[in-house]
Amino acid sequence: MALPCRSHISTFWNLPMEMVETKTLIIGAGPAGISAAIELAHLGEEFIIIEKGGIGGLALNAFRVKNYPGIPSITGRELALLFKSHLRQAGIKVTKDEALKVRYQDGSLITTAKRRCYVSKFLILATGTSPKIPNIEISKSAAKQISYEIKGLLSLANKEVAVIGGGDVAFDYALSLAKKNAVHIFFRSNRPRCNPWLIGEARKMGVTLVGNANIKKIFKEGKKVFVELDGKTKAVDRVVIAVGRYPLLDVIDKDMYSTGAGPDIHGLYIIGDAARGEGSKRQIGMAVGDGICAALDIYYKGLHGA
Ligand SMILES: Cc1cc2nc3c(=O)[nH]c(=O)nc-3n(C[C@H](O)[C@H](O)[C@H](O)COP(=O)(O)OP(=O)(O)OC[C@H]3O[C@@H](n4cnc5c(N)ncnc54)[C@H](O)[C@@H]3O)c2cc1C
Incomplete structure (x- = not known):
């Protein structure tokens, strides 16, 4: 992974804040965000992935995952350890930070987070869900x-x-x-x-x-x-x-997205559970597929000069 190297100081609420530029920012290190990161790294793309909690996301709660190909039966915690080890082997560092607000300005997506401000051309929102x-x-x-x-x-x-x-x-x-x-x-x-x-x-x-x-x-x-x-x-x-969960999209304004997984306006990709509305089926394999799709789309857009 090419490391992001363009960094300078900006202000937020009149406080100095480090501003980091990267081609793609991924918010959330659950199965969706992790898969996007692994695929982007594999393609030699520049990106940053941030996570506010533990690596593995909601899957950390799973009693026993029995529907993930190649792994007949595993606890959520064990699966998260495999994810961590895969990230390490791919040379990916997950940055501890919490995105607060995303805005679109002059062709860039600007994400204000607790520790830094990120400026990116593409944004992969893999923030999962919140409990009802x-x-x-x-x-x-x-x-x-x-x-x-x-x-x-x-x-x-x-x-x-x-x-x-x-x-x-x-x-x-x-x-x-x-x-x-x-x-x-x-x-x-x-x-x-x-x-x-x-x-x-x-x-x-x-x-x-x-x-x-x-x-x-x-x-x-x-x-x-x-x-x-x-x-x-x-x-x-x-x-x-546990009476249901709804997509966690509070960092973006409603006018920035339509619905469903896949490419959206302004280089914004909403993937994984965050892309699946109430009553939808939500599974690790689906989140992983979304992550890979978003990464490939960003890569091919770059090849075609978009
Ligand atoms: C009890 C339980 C059992 C399950 N069992 C299975 C199973 O057996 N098989 C199966 O396929 N699926 C199972 N699932 C579903 C599976 O866990 C989810 O579908 C999957 O984790 C979704 O991945 P995701 O990456 O889209 O979201 P999540 O896993 O929810 O990850 C989102 C991540 O984004 C982070 N985040 C959110 N907001 C921000 C922010 N503002 N800034 C920074 N980070 C942020 C969160 O901390 C989280 O780590 C289970 C779920 C539960 C609750």
């Missing part, structure tokens, strides 16, 4: 014991946990937590809407399945959190909510 917050009354004190992802809860042991949601992600979270805890999964319909393999595993691991659960309120008393549903309450130590 359900319409449940949640007391302020209970909020501290509620999570929307589980990558920070993997050491939790000997606790009682309520998982709210009936889809793949809710069941996947329940399985990860059920290794060391008593887990109850609450979903609104009479049957969960997820991969039957996950339901089978949940039953085998002793997860309690509670259907037709219309949760109204979550509150705290003493050390316990109470989940209230139709007059009954269930006391637990921790609540995990």
